[in-house]
Amino acid sequence: MIDEKQLCVSAIRVVSAEAIQKANSGHPGIVLGAAPMAFELFSRQLVHDSACPDWANRDRFILSAGHGSMLLYSLLHLFGYGLSMDDLKQFRQFGSLTPGHPEYGHTVGVEATTGPLGQGVSMAVGMAMAEDHLAATFNKEGYAVVDHYTYALCGDGCMMEGISSEAASLAGTLKLNKLIVLYDRNRISIEGDTATSFSEDVPARYRAYGWNVIVVADGEDMDAVGKAIAEAKACKSAPSLIVVDTKIGAKSPLEGSEKTHGEPLGAANIQAMKESLSYYPDKEFYIPEEAYAYVNKCMEKGKQAHADWDAMMEGYKAAYPELYNLYETYHAKDVASLIDVDAVAAKLTATATRSSSGQVLNAIAPMVPQLFGGSADLAPSNKTELSGEGFYSKENPTGRNIHFGVREHAMAAIANGMALHGGVLPYVATFLVFSDYLRHSVRLSALMNQRVLYVLTHDSIGVGEDGPTHQPIEHVASFRVMPNVAVFRPADGKETAAAYLYGVKANGPTLLALSRQNLPLYEGSSIEEAQKGAYVLYGGEKDADAIIIATGSEVDLAVKAAKAMEEKGKAVRVVSMPCMDVFEKQSAEYKESVLPAAITARVSVEAGTTFGWERYVGDKGIALGIDHFGASAPGDVLFKTFGFTVENVVAAVEKVLNA
Amino acid sequence: MIDEKQLCVSAIRVVSAEAIQKANSGHPGIVLGAAPMAFELFSRQLVHDSACPDWANRDRFILSAGHGSMLLYSLLHLFGYGLSMDDLKQFRQFGSLTPGHPEYGHTVGVEATTGPLGQGVSMAVGMAMAEDHLAATFNKEGYAVVDHYTYALCGDGCMMEGISSEAASLAGTLKLNKLIVLYDRNRISIEGDTATSFSEDVPARYRAYGWNVIVVADGEDMDAVGKAIAEAKACKSAPSLIVVDTKIGAKSPLEGSEKTHGEPLGAANIQAMKESLSYYPDKEFYIPEEAYAYVNKCMEKGKQAHADWDAMMEGYKAAYPELYNLYETYHAKDVASLIDVDAVAAKLTATATRSSSGQVLNAIAPMVPQLFGGSADLAPSNKTELSGEGFYSKENPTGRNIHFGVREHAMAAIANGMALHGGVLPYVATFLVFSDYLRHSVRLSALMNQRVLYVLTHDSIGVGEDGPTHQPIEHVASFRVMPNVAVFRPADGKETAAAYLYGVKANGPTLLALSRQNLPLYEGSSIEEAQKGAYVLYGGEKDADAIIIATGSEVDLAVKAAKAMEEKGKAVRVVSMPCMDVFEKQSAEYKESVLPAAITARVSVEAGTTFGWERYVGDKGIALGIDHFGASAPGDVLFKTFGFTVENVVAAVEKVLNA
Secondary structure (H helix, E strand, O other): OOOHHHHHHHHHHHHHHHHHHHHOOOOHHHHHHHHHHHHHHHHHHOOOOOOOOOOOOOOEEEEOOHHHHHHHHHHHHHOOOOOOHHHHHOOOOOOOOOOOOOOOOOOOOOOOOOOOOOHHHHHHHHHHHHHHHHHHHHOEOOEOOOOOOEEEEEOHHHHHOHHHHHHHHHHHHHOOOOEEEEEEEOOEEOOEEHHHOOOOOHHHHHHHOOOEEEEEOOOOOHHHHHHHHHHHHHOOOOOEEEEEEOOOOOOOOOOOOHHHOOOOOOHHHHHHHHHHOOOOOOOOOOOOHHHHHHHHHHHHHHHHHHHHHHHHHHHHHHHOHHHHHHHHHHOOOOOHHHOOHHHHHOOOOOOEHHHHHHHHHHHHOOOOOOEEEEEOOOHHHHOOOOOOOOEOOOOOOOOOEEEOOOOHHHHHHHHHHHHHHOOOEEEEEEEHHHHHHHHHHHHHHHHOOOOOEEEEEOOOHHHOOOOHHHOOOOHHHHHHOOOOOEEEOOOOHHHHHHHHHHHOOOOOOEEEEEOOOEOOOOOOOOHHHHOOOOEEEEOOOOOOOEEEEEOHHHHHHHHHHHHHHHHOOOOEEEEEOOOHHHHHOOOHHHHHHHOOOOOOOEEEEOOOOOOOOHHHHOOOOEEEOOOOOOOOOOHHHHHHHOOOOHHHHHHHHHHHHHO | OOOHHHHHHHHHHHHHHHHHHHHOOOOHHHHHHHHHHHHHHHHHHOOOOOOOOOOOOOOEEEEOOHHHHHHHHHHHHHOOOOOOHHHHHOOOOOOOOOOOOOOOOOOOOOOOOOOOOOHHHHHHHHHHHHHHHHHHHHOEOOEOOOOOOEEEEEOHHHHHOHHHHHHHHHHHHHOOOOEEEEEEEOOEEOOEEHHHOOOOOHHHHHHHOOOEEEEEOOOOOHHHHHHHHHHHHHOOOOOEEEEEEOOOOOOOOOOOOHHHOOOOOOHHHHHHHHHHOOOOOOOOOOOOHHHHHHHHHHHHHHHHHHHHHHHHHHHHHHHOHHHHHHHHHHOOOOOHHHOOHHHHHHOOOOOOHHHHHHHHHHHHOOOOOOEEEEEOOOHHHHOOOOOOOOEOOOOOOOOOEEEOOOOHHHHHHHHHHHHHHOOOEEEEEEEHHHHHHHHHHHHHHHHOOOOOEEEEEOOOHHHOOOOHHHOOOOHHHHHHOOOOOEEEOOOOHHHHHHHHHHHOOOOOOEEEEEOOOOOOOOOOOOHHHHOOOOEEEEOOOOOOOEEEEEOHHHHHHHHHHHHHHHHOOOOEEEEEOOOHHHHOOOOHHHHHHHOOOOOOOEEEEOOOOOOOOHHHHOOOOEEEOOOOOOOOOOHHHHHHHOOOOHHHHHHHHHHHHHO
16 A cells, blocks of 8 residues: 555655756755655645635745745645646746745745745744734634634754744743744754754753744654644644754755755766655656645645635624624725824824824824734834733733834844734834844845835934944935835924835835934925825925935925025925835836926935935035944934034035036 | 942942933943942953053953943943043043943943944854964963953843844854853843743753853842852853843832833932932042042952963963964954965966855965854855864864854854954855845944954855845945945955955955856956956056946956947946945045046946946946846846846947937
8 A cells, every 4th residue: 555645755855856956956955854744734734725825714834944945846736736847847947936945926825935044933923923913803702713823844044043033032922822833953054063053952942932842853754743733732822843853865865964955966866766765766757646636635624624714704794793894904905095194194293203103103003903013122212102002912912012022133024924924014113223133024025025114213313322333324225225125214294104104005115214303394294295205395386496305304404404595595495305215116207396307406415324315416416414433422413513404505505506 | 347349339320320310311220230240240250451451361341231331431430441530421422432332442441332232242252262262272381371251241132132042052052161141130121021022031041052051149249249250160161141130220219110221310319329328428420439449459460460461471482482473473463464465366266256255265364374264054155164274163172164053143243252352353154145134243343343354155146046035136235335344246356355355454344245156357357456446457548438337247247348349449448346435435536547537428237236326327327237136047047137238238338328
C-alpha cells in the first residue's frame, strides 16, 4: 500500500528541487527539511478552502522563511490554489506567478510577502491580534464568526532577528493562544553551524516570554507534528512555539550542509534524491494522480468548514442583524465613506499637528469602528489614545487601544499583519526619528499595498531639548524616496485631517510627520485641496512674482514672508506641499496651476534636508533647510539659530527675484 | 557620623532634579531610581581616571537609558570630569556641555551617544568584543595591556527593543564575561505599568541566552549592588545581567509614577524631597564639601590603576617591542598611511564590486591589522571573509572575522561600540536592502563621527531572481539624505578601493553599495579621483556637447552610450559619481571642472530612485532611474525590462541635446 502522505512529501521535495534547478536559482535547503511539517499542516491541520482563498474565517499561514517559496508554491499547486505545473516551471522568471519570494497580491494563497527575516512571524502576531479582537467583538454563543488559527513557519534566521523577539514578547503578554509558530530548527545558516553565532536556548527564551513550547524531535515524523499542533490548540492561555528539529536539505545527498541553503542542488543530486526516495527517477516535474487524489480528500474538511461557516453567518445575520451590519462595516473597503468630514473639521483647533492628529483620531473613532492601534510606549506624546475605548488585552479584548511597548519594528510588522488579516484598520505611532527602527516594515506595507497609518510625531528640530538623537532631519526625505509611500507633513489641523482622509483610501501606507509645537489653523488651508499633495494656500488670487513652497510648521514662515513681501510691493504665492508623493500623481494641468512654469523665482522652506527640493525650486530657486544634525535647546531657539526665520525667507525670496 | 555615600546619592538626586526643573524639561524618574547603583558603580567599581578620560584601559560605562542624562552629568561633575555646577544649570540649553541626551565627543566622560533605546547596551557588547579581541592579541604574562570591564545601565525600554535582544544573544554565544549590564527594573514605562506590554521573565530570557543573571531586590542597597558586581566579575564564562529592582522617581513624592519619567517634578515636589532626604532644604544647586571629599577619596584607586598601567606599559615596551609597536599601529589615527595603494590596485580585476570589495579587504587586511568585522550571516555573498584570519570566538579570540548571525541592527551598533572603544577598525556587511534594519545605528555612527565601514552588497535590481523584497530601489538615496554619511556606489574595482581609502580616513560612517553582477574595470577610472566623489571617467579630453552622470553598474551604460553618440558626431562626457556626499564637499572650482555650468544637456543614469538627481541634471536634464519596486527575474532581464539599456540612454541624451 502506498503511503500517500509520504508520496506527497516526496512530490513536494522533488518538484521543488527541480523548479529551483530549472531556475538555476533558489533555496532548496528549507524546502526539503520543512516539507513534512508543512504538508502535515496543509493536509490535516489548516482549515482552508482553496476554492475561496479569501474566505474571511480561514486559518492563516505565513511562510516567514520566505526563501522557502518553492515549498509554498508546491503546496499551493497540490492544494488547488491555481498554480499549474507550468507555473512551477516558471519559478523566478519575469512575470510568473512564482517569484523568488512569496508576494502577497501576486500569487493566490500567499498571505504575506516575506523574505526579509523576522517580518513574517511578526505579521502573524498581528493577524492573531486582529482575530482575537474581532472574535471578542463579534462572536456570540453558537456563532463563532471569527474563529481561526494563525500559523507561521520560520527558521533559525527569523529567530535571530530582533523584530521577532519584540513580537514574541508582546504575543506572550497578550496570551495569543490562537497563534502557532512552527520553528524549523535545522541549526544551519548561511555561514554554517548556528552554534558559532546562536548558541542560546530558544525554547527557554520563548518560555520566558510566556509561550507554550513543544519540541518535536524528528521533523520527518508528521504524526508527531500533528500531535504537537493538537497540544498547541489545547493550550488556551498562551501562544505556542513548536520547535521541530530537522535537517537542512533533508533526503538529498547534501543533507545537513549550508550548501543547500541558497543554491540549486545540481541535477545529479536531484537524481540521486529521486532514486533514494523511489520517486519516479525517470520523470521530471511529475506528480502522480494518487498524490492529487489524496490531497483532494484532505481538502474536503476545509470546504465543509467553509460551507458551515457560510450557513452559520446566515443565521447570525438573522439573529444579530446589527452586529452583522457592524461586521460588514468593519470589512468595508470604502472606509472614507464612513467619515463625516464636516464633523471632523468641527473638532479642529489651532494646536500642534500631533494634537490635531489626536483630534482627528478621536473624531473618526466612532465612525470607523475598525480603527485599532496605538503607540510604541509614547501614546501621551503621540496623542494616539482613543478616549473611552480601553486598552486591548486578554482581559479586555475589545479594547481598541494597543500598548505596543517599546517595540517599533514589531509594531509596524504587526500592523501589516492586521491590515492583511482584514476587518481592522491599523494605526501605529512613535517619534518620527524612530521611524528608522521600523523602516523595513513600512517597505513591506508599501510592497504589499497595505493600508497602514503611521503617526510619527516630533517631526523636526522643533523637538527641542531632547537634542539631535531625537530630532529628525532626514526622515521625511528618506521616506519620500520609498515607492508607494505617501508622506504627509501637514501644516495645520485641516491638512492633518486630509492626511487621514487620504490614508484611509490609499493602497499603501501613509506616514504623518507631525509637529511637537503649536501651529496656526490657516484660513487658506483646505482638507480637500491638501489631499492633492500641494495647493495654493495663500496669495493665489493674483499673478505672483515668486512662489514659496513650504511644508508643515514652516508654512507659517512662508505666509509671514509672503505678507512681508507684499509690503515691499511683490506678490508672493505660498504653496503648501504636505505630500510630494501625492502631488506627483496629479495631472500636469493641476501641477502647472499650482506651480506655473513661468514663475521661476521659487524658494522652498522645510525644517529638514534640502535633498530633493531642486525638483520644485528649479535651477534658479533656493531650498532653505537643514543639512546637518540638530542640537539640544528649546525649539524656538533652534529655529532661530538654524535660520528658520521670516527674515531669512524674505531674504531668499528677494535673492531669487533679483537673480 | 555622616553617611557619605548616602550624602552623595542625595546630592545627585537633588541637583539633577533641580537642573531638570530649571530646564523645564527632562527625565527625573530614572535619575532618582538609579542614582544609588550608578553611584556605587562610579565610586567603588569603575576603574577610571577623570584626569585622563581617554586612558585606553579604563573601564567603559554606557548610559544606555540616555534620557537619564542628568544622572550621568551629576556623576561627571562629582567625579571631576570638568562639568561645573554652572554647566549643570545649563542643562538642555543651546551650546551647553549638558545636552538633553549624552553626546559622545561633546561632553568629556560620555562614552557613547545614547537616547534611542537599545543602542547603548548593544554598543557595550561591541566594546566588550573589542576588549576581548585586543586582550587576546596583546596581553602577556604580567602585562595586562588590555584588561577592563564594560558596563551599561539600561531600563525597561532598552530591554524591550529587539536590537538589545540580538546583541544579548550574540554576547551569550561569545561568552563576553567582561560585560556587565545593570538593568534598572522599575517596571514603569511612559504608558504606565510594564505589565500591560512586557510581562516576560527577563532574567529567564537572559539565562536562555547563556548569561549569568543576578537579581538585586532593593536598588537602594548599594552594598548589594556592589556584591552583585563582584559576583559578575567572578563569573569567567558569561556576560552578567544584574537586575536591580528600583522605584521610578524614588524618594520624591511622585515615587512609582510614570509622571516622573519625562517631566520635571515641580518645585514643590523637589522641596518635599529635599526635606524628606534632609538635604539642605534651604539651598539650591548645592553639594557640600564632604561629598566632594568623599568622591576624591574614591578616585584614588583609579588614578593609581592608571599610573600602574602606564608603568607596566613601559615594561611591556621593553619586553615586547614588536607587540608594543603593533599596539601603536592598532591605535593609529592615520590608518590610510598604513595602506600600500599600489599593492591594493594590483589585486583588482574586472568583477562584481562585491568581489572587488573582497579583494580590497583581503589586500589591506595584512596592512591594517586592526580590521575586525564580518557579516550578518551573508559572508559568502558579501565577500567579507578575511582569508586565513579565522573566526572570532571564546576559543579563538584573535580571529578577525565575526559571525554576527542574522542580526543586522545589533551588528551595526556593535560596530559603533568597537569604533568607540578604539584599537579596532570595524566593518560590517549585509545586503543593501537590509540596511533598513540597521539604519538607526548608521545614524549614530554619523552623529558620533565614528569610522565604521558598511559593506552593502546586491545593490539594485541586478539582484535578480530574489525579487522585490531583495532589490534596493530607494536605499542609496535614503542614506544620501542622512548627514555625515558617505554613500559610495562604485563603478568598478578601482572605485571600490577608493571607497575604502576614503572610509578609513572619514570622521563618520562610509557605506559601500556594491553590485552582485560582474562589471568592467575601466581604463578611465581612478582610485585617486574617485575619492573626490565624482570625476570625468570618459570623454574629458575635449569640449563636451552633453554629460552623462552615472554611478555603479550604470557607468557601463553611460560609457557605451557616449561612444554611440560619438559615432553620431556628438562629444559626450561621462562623469562617474560614486559618492554625491563627498562631491558636495569639493571646491566650487573642482565641481565646475567636472560639471561645467555651461553644459546643460545632462542625463543621469542610476538603477535606483531618481529623487535628488535634479541637483545635477538641472531643469533641462533627464534623470533615468527606477521609481517603483522591482520584480523577480534574472538581473539582465530586469535591466532591459526597466529601461536600463544603451539605447534608452542614447535616446535621453539626444532628447536633452534637442531640447
